[in-house]
Amino acid sequence: MQPSSKILSGRSLQTESVEIERVELRLVRLPLNEPFETSFGRIDSRLIFLVSVEGQGLTGWGEVVAEEEPRYSYETVATALHTIKDHLAPVMLRRPVAGLEDLAARFTQFRGHNMAKAGLELAFMDLLARLRGESLSRSIQGSRSEVPVGVSLGIQPSIDQLLKRIDLYLGLGYQRIKLKIKQGWDVDVVREVRKRHPDILLSVDANSAYTLADVEGLLN
Numbered sequence: 001m002q003p004s005s006k007i008l009s010g011r012s013l014q015t016e017s018v019e020i021e022r023v024e025l026r027l028v029r030l031p032l033n034e035p036f037e038t039s040f041g042r043i044d045s046r047l048i049f050l051v052s053v054e055g056q057g058l059t060g061w062g063e064v065v066a067e068e069e070p071r072y073s074y075e076t077v078a079t080a081l082h083t084i085k086d087h088l089a090p091v092m093l094r095r096p097v098a099g100l101e102d103l104a105a106r107f108t109q110f111r112g113h114n115m116a117k118a119g120l121e122l123a124f125m126d127l128l129a130r131l132r133g134e135s136l137s138r139s140i141q142g143s144r145s146e147v148p149v150g151v152s153l154g155i156q157p158s159i160d161q162l163l164k165r166i167d168l169y170l171g172l173g174y175q176r177i178k179l180k181i182k183q184g185w186d187v188d189v190v191r192e193v194r195k196r197h198p199d200i201l202l203s204v205d206a207n208s209a210y211t212l213a214d215v216e217g218l219l220n
Helices: 077-093 100-107 114-132 159-171 187-196 212-219
Strands: 022-038 041-055 058-064 150-153 176-180 201-205
Touching (some): 077 100, 159 187
Parallel strands (some): 176 201
16 A cells, blocks of 8 residues: 555645654543444444644644454554554654655555554644644645535344434435445345435445355345
8 A cells, every 4th residue: 555645745745844742642432322333243432542743832633543453454553552652653753754755655664554654644734734824624735615424324223223313314414324234134124225215325334244155145
């Protein structure tokens, strides 16, 4: 994978060198408004991993999106903590950073751990925007003031309850519905959703619950 800075262009990558004076890591336990169930299991809270970088009297914030267990990815909160503390933060603090490309290039010596790298890159981008006195959107040449968003719905106790949840979120203005599915909660469920909402933007996510042996059942 190429450094994430490669997807950006223009003035977002051009800046005077910024000396990073401090990198701070914070873990925040966030209770969910309602339990969220996937094929991996059921959770009622998330451990949120926030990072901040300080320079020239200002602070930029980012988030490391790794989870507590290595299910979705080999990266976890614990591996990201270790990688940032012992490897990424030291090279970030070693000398002033001459822009996002410079930072990404320093990180390439460490293989993988893209969630950990991205958290620090996001915090650095936020810091640059604050130093310029502008929004992050403006800093990366964004053109929109609003963006369409969707919602991910966990496995529900019944199809009827799922349909009610979908109606609720569509009524709130969400423009895409993603359903969590698993074996035994898949084809019939999606069929009922499509019956009620034939035209909505709909996707499903099994979180690696299937193998090639399950293809025939999903196609029928």
